[in-house]
Amino acid sequence: MYKILLILKYLRRRRIAWVSLIAVTMCTALMLIVISVMGGWLRTFRELFHGVNGDIMVDATSMQGFPFYGEMVKQIEALDFVGPGHAAPVVRAFGLVNLNGQRTQGVQVRGYPIETVSNVNDFDASLYRQHISRIDAKAKLADPKLHLTEQERKYFTELADDRTSPSFALAKTAGIRVFPGDLPTDLKIPADLQDKLIYLPSERTMLYRGEMSDADYVRLMALSTEPEYQDAIQTLYHFSDPRRMFRKTVGDVRNWSGMILGDGVASIAKDGTGRDPSLWRIKAELMVAAVPIEGNLPSAENAPPVRPYWIVDDSRTKVYQIDSNTVYVPFDILQQDLQMTEKKSEDGSITWPARTSEIDVRVKPGTDLNKARDKIAEICEQISREQMATGRFAPANGFNVLTWEDSNRDFLGAVEHEEILMLFLFGLISVVAVFLIFCIFYMIVVEKTRDIGIVKSVGATSGGVAGIFLGYGLAIGLVGAGTGFLFGWLVVHYINQLHAWLGRELHIVIWDPKVYVFDSIPNTMNPKEVIIICSVSVLAAVLGALVPAIRAASLHPVESLRWE
């Protein structure tokens, strides 16, 4: 009983103990913040990498790819843990892209079979026009503060309900950014054009759906003489029919294939106003580096053609390394440009089968990835063996089967190491707290030597006296861990607001989204980690009190009563 009473009294009356309380609080909060942010970062990293790759990847060992992927896809889809449509071949290559005749950039090119790719990875969710703008539209419809016009509401509802994604098809809508005040207020748009010409005040954008005919152009131009309005209509006229953009191009440019840009690549074509809807009508020229099946570099006569594309969308996977230099094109076209389609030798004796660079597979939730990987590897190897045994095909390069974790091991490993390193460093700092508690408790024990003699003289045992100080340490540990948790939770929970404030008021930007991949700092706490860290804090406080407690216990009652 006296132990609890004395602990409570000492906690209240000995202010010096509050220093150790603050130390425990700060260390607990520090550890919690570090592990939450770093851990959250790692988790997000993993999710994003997972989203980019699918669960399991059959990956070619060389740039020439591997054959028989069609049969492989078929058999993988037949597996009970995969299911139809959940395996997709992907072609990878390096290329040079030129946007609108302005800039050329080296890029990674991924050829996606657009119908199935959204089943195996999160590509669909990364598309701005086809996915994110729809979510934005929903959010806008739900936001009462925006005061949408009738026309806007209609347009956003249609956009939100659109279910055609993902696709490489050219957008049917051209848009131009206009500024408030640019448009005449008394505009009387003819009834038949009201569905086509849409003004979105909330986005400061004017859209024209479909192709603007010359007659409509004349009618619209006649509505107002204001130069900004006329400029806008002229641009829309220009953009709405791609043929008008390239008069010199032979053939129907509407039949060009679509290309989706990583949003980092797209940003080089943007002006300062941010996302420009007209970007989706920019012409891109892509030249890919094909590696012929014979293995040598392409010569002048079989050099890959420069193929024109329409940019139809931009993709934001949120992995900076991918978004900054990747473009996506249809699988068949890329395969063809890379000369990876089936090919026969001139005498017809040798056949080079069609090849792909990888097969991405998504398995059903709860499947053991390593087992699935082994099973898929077994299937693919068997197909490869059987096909080669027919003797009809030229020898080909092999493949590896990897889980998404295997394929990103280096990168994920580096992040994990970083987390462990940070934890170790901050753990080391927290050891200081243990020493601080030790010193403060030692001081308290020395100061309380006579009191120890008194309680021993009324019958306390040395165990009891040690219990006072251990209990004292425990109390400080518990209170410190509690307040530390609270403080840590507040910081972690409001870390983005805090970071924004730091950037706004003090111009300190710690979290550069370019480096750290994500827009926002992870702000969730893992209960397991919280429990571990709080328990370690409590334990550390008790540990710091241990030696002083032993000293207090071993004090001789008479000597301590005589203590001056």
Add this chain to the structure above:
Amino acid sequence: MSQLTQQPLPYQSAAPPQVIVSAQGVCRSFRMGRSDINVLQGVDLSIRRGEFIAIEGRSGSGKSTLLHILGALDAVDKGSVAFEGRDYTRFNYTAGLGLKEFLRRTIILFHWIPLLLLVVDAAFYIAFAHDNPKWMKIVDWGGGTALAVIGVHLWLWVLYNALWFFSWLRNYPAERQVAQLRNKEFGFVFQFYHLLPELTVLENTLLSPMVEKSWLGFRAQRRTLVKRAEELLQSLGVGHRMKHLPSELSGGERQRVAIARALMNNPRVLFADEPTGNLDEETGRQIMGVLEKLHREQGQTIVMVTHDRSLARFADRTLILQEGRLQKTDNVES
């Protein structure tokens, strides 16, 4: 004073032996520097039930030491002290110069050496050796030795603590018995009151039952115990000070609180170590009045140590401690 009488404890109902505490051939010496001072050299003493004994002596004559030994706060070098026939000097407070003590001294003696070595080593490196590969060997040797000594040191420290822990564990049953004796059978009043500064007067008074009982046990009897403490404080004239801290009390009041604390568990023997030594004459007389009243009205056994001859008149018996022995016995009828 009648409210002080409580229900007799179970062991009190049986016919108690006349002698409560008996000491035989008690010797105790202290080490001062290199020489031993033999404070007690064979003290024989019997404390009988209901006695008021005063032990007189000059400062440094060892009377406080004798009181501490009788009150189970200190151990003897030789001889024995028994409470109702049970020897309670077995509990060994002084570890002596065993392995534990040797370790302790070694650690204290050498604990600065490796650090010194490291500092010298670092200084040597910075001053001379950092660009001289020949001398680097010496630096390596010095650093290595320092780290080795630190390692050994650390192990000795761990060993010492382990030994301490095991000896504490071994002694624990004996220590527990002695602690119970101090808690239930003996009460102490010290010259410097020795109240816990963080606790109020009431809490200080309740200290012995709080030490004795668990939290739940104390909660269960709280009302009775608080009532008894209040009665005690009332009867000693400090009832109005119950919520105060010791620092807010005068010397006389503090000593009354100390007496109340000592009486709280109904001790068989009350030990008073110069109870008036820190008080002015008038207050000292009042305190002595309190002790005398206790003795007279309740038959409280009291052993008082004092250097003041005038206080001896309150006692039944006065013993004089001189040169380590109880030299003279005075029988004074009260």
